[in-house]
Amino acid sequence: MSVVIHLIVTISFIALIARHIYLHFGWKKWLMKFGKMKVATRILWWLYVLTFVSGIIAATHWPATYTHSPIGGVHGKIGFAMILVAIGHTLKRRKFFKK
DSSP, X not given: OHHHHHHHHHHHHHHHHHHHHHHHHOSSSTTGGGGGSOHHHHHHHHHHHHHHHHHHHHHHHHHHHOSOOXXXXXXXXXXXXXXXXXXXXXXXXXXXXXX
16 A cells, blocks of 8 residues: 555656646756756756656566565665755745745
8 A cells, every 4th residue: 555655646746846847947848958957956857867767667576576676775765865855945945935
């Protein structure tokens, strides 16, 4: 059940990330604009990509064994780092949320 909850939360989080990027850049050439972003935002992007890819790999392993795999552990550590950077990203913009 915890894996199902994790997937539901993850899909919601990915949808919110996509909405956030769309609100900033739209859908046209948004990937090219990441090169002009601040270093912290680029780090957040690459952490997201690594978390996503490792999550896909872990998700393909899990149904075969129903056990935690080493790639799942790596996925969790990368995901935790991504969450920390995302919290910093949000806190830096807290004035926006106060308005």
